[in-house]
Amino acid sequence: MNDPWTIDTLHITLRLLLALLLGGVIGFEREQNNRAAGLRTHILVCLGSTLIMLLSMYGFAEFAKLDNVRLDPARLAAQVISGIGFLGAGTILFTGKSITGLTTAASLWVVAAIGLAVGAGFYYASVLTCALALVSLFLLNLVEQKYFHTKKTLFFKLEATDSPSLLGRVVTMLSKQGNVIQKLSVEEIPMENGNRLQITLMLRLAKNVKVAQTVEELMSLDGVNSVSCD
Template identity: 70%
Template sequence: MMNPWFIDPLHITIRLALAVLMGGLIGFEREQSSHAAGLRTHILVCLGATLVMLLSMYGFADFAKLDNVRLDPARLAAQVISGIGFLGAGTILFTGKSITGLTTAASLWVVAAIGLAVGAGFFYAAGLACLFALMSLFVLNILEKKYLRTKKLRHFKLEALDAPGMLSKVSALLVRQGHDIQKLSVEESSNQVESLIAIQMTIRLAKGAKVSQTVDDLHHLEGVRSVACD
């Protein structure tokens, strides 16, 4: 049985290597999806959490020999769990129309917990959590894209001639292609050469529709001067 106040270099190496491996697996999925926190960030978080757990459990062995000293290995671990929130918050972006980065922030929190578990020698739970996290991020991401995100909201901005029937032509084209117009607004556009209007629309694209093709179709409408989509 391992001495509770001593851990040999082999066990240290195994635990830190496992932290790099498990954190790297989850980080690799985030990297493939081009998210803010990728491979290196997840490895560093998991590795750091493991080191903190090792330090909490075995780094203060000398103090255990002193009178009236009580050691609580969970104290440093608790600081990791609360402190990782600041790093996760940095990956969350609010663009004014949507919030992104929540899944990446959650994955950072999970790899921190995995790192703590590895550092504590709780290998089975760490490995199982890593497996479930990979399933959530990779497998469910594929299913979500295939079945739950077939129709996305897109914001279009057009500049077109201020002519009778222009708005009807734009709407008719979109409806004919199966798109659903959620919001629509029209404003005058300042132009000294010709009279233009600015049409802003929020559209739920039809299943299988490509944004580039929709932009191209709108741009080729007679009287449309420019099309932008975000």
């Protein structure tokens, strides 16, 4: 490898295998958390960016020998960094109440950078970045859940028999738990045997309140026939 524009097949193989390993490690963590982009996606992104970096550095070796040709190995790499955004955008979802997938999109961007570093032979930085990414995704996630746990915002839908003070009892029960009702809507549904109510709540749960506990207590109220939670 004395010529900076050439590389042997052994080093090509080692770099691609290392990209598979590093991308797979991060992808495995995402897969364990049932994210949109998991093991295979992260492996493919890392492998693809590694191949593009190899192509950018060594794929045009014949042209490097020409006097009037100047090669820039960073050109294709720059396109990967900007182009990976379309894949990351596909993992970001706006559900009307929250935005999810930002961390997975960021992990794809980091995996692409790791692949470029591996392709360039920047082994130490790529392995260290992979390790730090895992610390951020796994260990810091545990710390965040334990010490910075934010209240969950969920949608509850109740199907109930139209009866006096039902809405008041629902609101009172939820408020006693320390929950915060952010939105509330009531729709009356005419039925042959009496009117039914469909109550929709956007509820911010208190820190120590469980979803199952809230559903059970709502179901225990007189007149409530069904409860669903999104």
